[in-house]
Amino acid sequence: MAETVGFTPTEEMTLIRSTARQFLGDRLSIGVVREQMMSGEGFDRSLWKEMAELGWTGLMIPEEHGGAGYGLAELSVILDEMGRNLTPGPFLASAVLATMAVMEIGSDEQRAELLPALASGDRLASLALYEGPRDWGLDGIATTARPSGGGWVIEGVKRHVLDGHMADTLLVLARVGDDLGLFAVDSDAVEVEQVPVLDLTRRQATVRLNGVHVPAERALGERPVGQGLRRVLAMGSAALAVEQVGGAQRCLELSIEYAKTRYQFGRPIGSFQAVKHRCAEMLVRVEQARSTTQHAVRVTDDPEELAIASPLAASVASEAYVWVAGETIQVHGGIGFTWEHDAHLYLKRAKTSSLLLGDPRFQRDLLGRALGL
Amino acid sequence: MSDHVEQLLDRLLEEHPPATTPHEVFWGAQYDLGLAWVWHPDGFGGLGLPRRVQGLIDRRLLDGGASVENRHINLLGIGMGAGVLAAHGSDAQRRRWLRPMFTTEEMWCQMFSEPGAGSDLAGLATQAVRDGDEWVVNGQKVWTTLAHVAKWGMLVARTDPDAVKHEGLTYFIVDMESPGVDVRPLYQITGEAEFNEVFFTDVRLPDSNRIDAVGAGWRVSLTTLMNERVAIGGNAVPRGSGRIAQAIEVWGRSGLEDPVLRDELLRLWADVEAFRLTSIRANEMTAAGTPGPEGSTGKWAWATHNKAIASFILDVMGLEGTLYPDGYSMSRPPAFEGRSPQHGFLRTRANSIEGGTSEIMLNILGERVLGLPGEPRVDKDLPWKEVPRG
Structure with missing residues (x-):
């Protein structure tokens, strides 16, 4: 089994972090996040162009396809800052998950066709995988693709498609006989309906494919795609875990700030051990989660190690964030339960994030399989 | 590692082949070459080099077939006592104590905790009263590892009951063979006596055994305790080793497929x-020179996980977990290897108490790392003798 490779941030990572913190602070302060989360689309698409100009949408895309050619370790710095900031929008859906799927599964021609527009920010994409509420293992996919006139006809309903209402291209998982295939489908050809979500900063859509015709060259890579897709989801889970740690860190900071300045019984509530120990335990859980995520994003070139490191990070970070966000409301007392305070935004992001790509039990099952337990 | 150190290592291994040299002789030669505590000055077991070089030296010695077991055998001396002597001792004291400590010819113990002073260590009551060039010690210490084999003991005693508690303490080194020192085994919940109680009745010790100034005992103790927490919480071990390895082994042997237990195992x-x-x-x-808060979280996390795993193993064992295969021996514990999971369940209860309770560790994280305010202290400005006790 591989050992950890370096936790110290590289110069590039430090640079990316400072750009991200500045941009998100200037253009997506919490006030702006709140405006956007109450809007119909949930995200102002003009900001996507700005992110693309910063090179964020193409960070992982190879240079020959218009990207910067970095890895997940560099990308994760942006996700960390976005998690802190509760940044809304399709970054996870498009720039992370869908982009990685094209990179991992697509043929050379398909990569050359799809990646430049993703890198430039001209095209948004999203994975349309799940149908039922616990489809994380990709075992119960009912959507079908059948050959027709040199192309494919796809029939089925996809749910929980992240930011599907903004996507130009949907990467639809469908059954082809006993195999699984992934199809790049134009959103014009399908019925997309935004659904009401718990976390208003990350939207979902239901996608209905009623006998949609897809040309042959839009079937990504070679079937079956299950293995490649699981690898994408492992990297995606590691990426999401980084975002979760960013959010948990911000919750910890909010709690400490409040515990130092809120007085009851004539002293700051942080001087009471009941509160102090809660905060100290938050610190421990955030730091432990951070170690697992930083490890996971650095081992993506080692499939065997990633199979352990990704579910480790996903389960630890998910549980840490949900707990820390919950305790943040508790430390704040009544004010923490108001709409006005930001604590609920973090709780909603925390709980939903822990369910997006596999709940902690599912992730631990993956971990157990990787460990032979 | 510099050429000079390489040469010294080669010389040590050549002149004292580990296979045929008694450990004490080898360790003595290692000390004399400055390869014992490499960051100490010349003549005191070191070469004045950065501390991290020691890790490289020890690895080379291990590769060369030498033993570094002395660091375990005389843990309290080499791991803590040496640090105190280095930071607060006189040259004469360093010369007298460091070498035989390193060779394990003289074992060391640490006498801080008392029945009335656990987490509030600075409240301790064992008294040392000056009598000419000597001090006379009366009182009781507890949880003293290795006191029954130690030649020297690090002692913190109260020398000024009229001062506030932190300021009336002085640090001494006690000859454990002195008249009036009574070491008794302290039986713990495992049925063994890993630790001792030490009673002092009119024990006389020379002023030359005092470390640092009269009244500086608290500052000196902090040096010791910092080294202790590093020793307990700081080691990086191979993945899946230690107690979790025992859990996996017991799980594997059980043949169970229970999904709830499996999930719990994976969570641990x-x-x-x-x-x-x-x-x-x-x-x-x-x-890298950029330490963050992550380093302070170890002791609490380790204690919490260790206890949880030890308890889980008994859950997997079912009714077998109700047995205690080796019985309650009521004796000194055997060497550490191969203890039963049931023994582990009992022993780990101490993990969140020894070396700083989990509550104290969380206070430290809350106050020193997160900057949260301390509790109001009722004993802060009181002379020690007026502080309520019980």
Whole structure:
């Protein structure tokens, strides 16, 4: 089994972090996040162009396809800052998950066709995988693709498609006989309906494919795609875990700030051990989660190690964030339960994030399989 | 590692082939060459080099077939006492104590805790009263590891009951063979006596055994305790080793497929792996000169996980977990290897008490790392003798 490779941030990572913190602070302060989360689309698409100009949408895309050619370790710095900031929008859906799927599964021609527009920010994409509420293992996919006139006809309903209402291209998982295939489908050809979500900063859509015709060259890579897709989801889970740690860190900071300045019984509530120990335990859980995520994003070139490191990070970070966000409301007392305070935004992001790509039990099952337990 | 150190290592291994040299002789030669505590000055077991070089030296010695077991055998001396002597001792004291400590010819113990002073160590009551060039000690210490084999004991005693508690303490080195020192085994919940109680009745010790100034005892103790927490919480071990390995082994042998127990096992595995990665990250950040809060979280996390795993193993064992295969021996414990899971369940209860309770560790994290305010202290400005006790 591989050992950890370096936790110290590289110069590039430090640079990316400072750009991200500045941009998100200037253009997506919490006030702006709140405006956007109450809007119909949930995200102002003009900001996507700005992110693309910063090179964020193409960070992982190879240079020959218009990207910067970095890895997940560099990308994760942006996700960390976005998690802190509760940044809304399709970054996870498009720039992370869908982009990685094209990179991992697509043929050379398909990569050359799809990646430049993703890198430039001209095209948004999203994975349309799940149908039922616990489809994380990709075992119960009912959507079908059948050959027709040199192309494919796809029939089925996809749910929980992240930011599907903004996507130009949907990467639809469908059954082809006993195999699984992934199809790049134009959103014009399908019925997309935004659904009401718990976390208003990350939207979902239901996608209905009623006998949609897809040309042959839009079937990504070679079937079956299950293995490649699981690898994408492992990297995606590691990426999401980084975002979760960013959010948990911000919750910890909010709690400490409040515990130092809120007085009851004539002293700051942080001087009471009941509160102090809660905060100290938050610190421990955030730091432990951070170690697992930083490890996971650095081992993506080692499939065997990633199979352990990704579910480790996903389960630890998910549980840490949900707990820390919950305790943040508790430390704040009544004010923490108001709409006005930001604590609920973090709780909603925390709980939903822990369910997006596999709940902690599912992730631990993956971990157990990787460990032979 | 510099050429000079390489040459010294070659010389040590050549002149004292580990296979045929008695350990004490080898360790003595290692000390004389300055390869014992490499960061100490010349003549005191060191070469004045950075502390991290020691790790490289020890690895080379291990590879060369030498033993570094002395660091375990005389843990309280080499791990803590040496640090105190280095930071606060006189040259004469260093010369007298460091070498035989390193060779394990003279074992060391640490006498801080008392029945009335656990977490509030600075409240301790064992008294030392000056009598000419000597001090006379009366009182009782507890949880004293290795006191029954130690030649020297690090003692913190109250020398000024009229001062506030932190200021009336002085640090001494006691000859454990002195008249009036009575060491008794302290039986713990495992039925063994790993630790001792030490009673002092009119024990006389020379003023030359005092470390640092009269009244400086608290400051000196802090040096010792810092080294202790590093020793307990700071090691990076291989993945899946230690108590979680025992859990996996017991799980495998049980043939169980219970999904609830399996999930719990994996959660515990994830917890210790997260802790392990955090230790590695902390070491790396410290080495890079940018230590963060991650380094302080180890002791609490380790204690919490260790207890949980030990308890889980008995759950997997079912009714077998109700047995105690080796019986309650009511004796000194045997060597550490191969203890039963049931023994582990009992022994780990101490993990969140020894070396700083989990509550104290969380206070430290809350106050020193997060900057949260302390509790109001009722004993802060009182002379020690007026502080309520019970």
